[in-house]
Structures are given as C-alpha cells and as structure tokens.
Amino acid sequence: MPPMKKPEPTSEDLTEEMEAFRKYLKSRGFRVTREREAIAECILRNHDHFDVDELFMSLRSKTPISKASIYRAIPLLIRCGLLAEVYLEDGHMHYERVYGRELHSHLRCVNCRRIFEFSAPELALVEKRICRQEGFKSDGYKFEIWGLCSNCQDKKKKD
Ligand SMILES: [Zn+2]
Ligand SMILES: [Zn+2]
Structure with a gap:
C-alpha cells in the first residue's frame, strides 16, 4: 500500500480548534493567555511532524516564547485532543496535530x-x-x- 498523501490544510481558519482549546483550559481552571494561544495556533498551523526545537525555532521569529512554556503547553493540547505524540527520535518526542484528521x-x-x-x-x-x-x-x-x-x-x- 502506498503511503497516504499528506492532506492539504483545508482552511487556515482555526476558530473551531482555538475555541476547543479555550474551553478546555477554562474547564480545567487554566487561564487563557496570549502565550498559550500563540503556541496553540502555531502548533495547529503545522501540518507536519515536529519536535519542540523545531516549534521553538518557528515561533521565535514571531513571538518571544520560551521553550519551557512550549513544554508546558503541549500536555494541555494533548489532553484536549488537538495534538498527539507520534514518535521518539534521539530522545526527542515528535508531535502532530490530530484534530480533524x-x-x-x-x-x-x-x-x-x-x-x-x-x-x-x-x-x-x-x-x-x-x-x-x-x-x-x-x-x-x-x-x-x-x-x-x-x-x-x-x-x-x-x-
Ligand atoms: Zn529514507
Ligand atoms: Zn502523521
């Protein structure tokens, strides 16, 4: 079986995803911060498999965000069903968005x-x-x- 082609993003409208994320944060007593939203948005626009370093590099050009806050945001995105751990390589976990896929x-x-x-x-x-x-x-x-x-x-x- 040939490997599945990577689906093109149907739309870059992330309203639904971001709403799901905000709802999750509120339901767990987490604050909805600009930083958490920026990280979530960057992750959701990424239709590839990536690790924290790659994410950090692409975020850094847009907003000053520390690697530590990315590490803290990732479990939240996983628990609300937007992101998944995919594979471990050289000790680095790689992730991908799962919402709508x-x-x-x-x-x-x-x-x-x-x-x-x-x-x-x-x-x-x-x-x-x-x-x-x-x-x-x-x-x-x-x-x-x-x-x-x-x-x-x-x-x-x-x-
Ligand atoms: Zn190869
Ligand atoms: Zn995948």
Missing part, C-alpha cells in the same frame, strides 16, 4: 528521517480483539514501522 500510522526512515503516513483499518480490528481478550478499555494505540525507505534502500545498493 483521520487516524493514521507512521513509517519512519532511520536514514533520511522522513516520515510516511498510512492508514490500515485492520489495525483497529486487532486493537478491538486484544482489548476484548484482555478486558482492557483502550484510549488509543500507536503503530510504527521503522527502517529504510525505498529511496534509501536504492542508495545503499549503489554504495
């Missing part, structure tokens, strides 16, 4: 570090079966394949 899994090339997305509905069946067997209530699952992409395999052959 189809559930998908990842192929990760350990050589060129590209990430490919794919969807495999059969994984949800496996999840269901295992949870039934173990009497487990799932909050989600992660499936990741790492190795060499076709490009990198070709290069290795030529070397």
Whole structure:
C-alpha cells in the first residue's frame, strides 16, 4: 500500500480548534493567555511532524516564547485532543496535530528521517480483539514501522 498523501490544510481558519482549546483550559481552571494561544495556533498551523526545537525555532521569529512554556503547553493540547505524540527520535518526542484528521500510522526512515503516513483499518480490528481478550478499555494505540525507505534502500545498493 502506498503511503497516504499528506492532506492539504483545508482552511487556515482555526476558530473551531482555538475555541476547543479555550474551553478546555477554562474547564480545567487554566487561564487563557496570549502565550498559550500563540503556541496553540502555531502548533495547529503545522501540518507536519515536529519536535519542540523545531516549534521553538518557528515561533521565535514571531513571538518571544520560551521553550519551557512550549513544554508546558503541549500536555494541555494533548489532553484536549488537538495534538498527539507520534514518535521518539534521539530522545526527542515528535508531535502532530490530530484534530480533524483521520487516524493514521507512521513509517519512519532511520536514514533520511522522513516520515510516511498510512492508514490500515485492520489495525483497529486487532486493537478491538486484544482489548476484548484482555478486558482492557483502550484510549488509543500507536503503530510504527521503522527502517529504510525505498529511496534509501536504492542508495545503499549503489554504495
Ligand atoms: Zn529514507
Ligand atoms: Zn502523521
């Protein structure tokens, strides 16, 4: 199965997402601050997989925000269902926005570090079966394949 194409952002209107974030903050007794909003907006405009360093670099050009406040905002965005942890690389967690996106899994090339997305509905069946067997209530699952992409395999052959 060819990796799924990255969906183009349908619209850069983030009203719905930002409203969900504000609602979440208020419901948990957190203040809605300009800084939290700026971080959330930057994250939601990012349709790629990124780590905190990358996010920090792209935010820095627009607003003076510390890495620490990004680290504090991320769990909030995860808990309100806008963001997800995707994979760990060299000790850095990578994230992606999940709000309004189809559930998908990842192929990760350990050589060129590209990430490919794919969807495999059969994984949800496996999840269901295992949870039934173990009497487990799932909050989600992660499936990741790492190795060499076709490009990198070709290069290795030529070397
Ligand atoms: Zn590769
Ligand atoms: Zn993804």
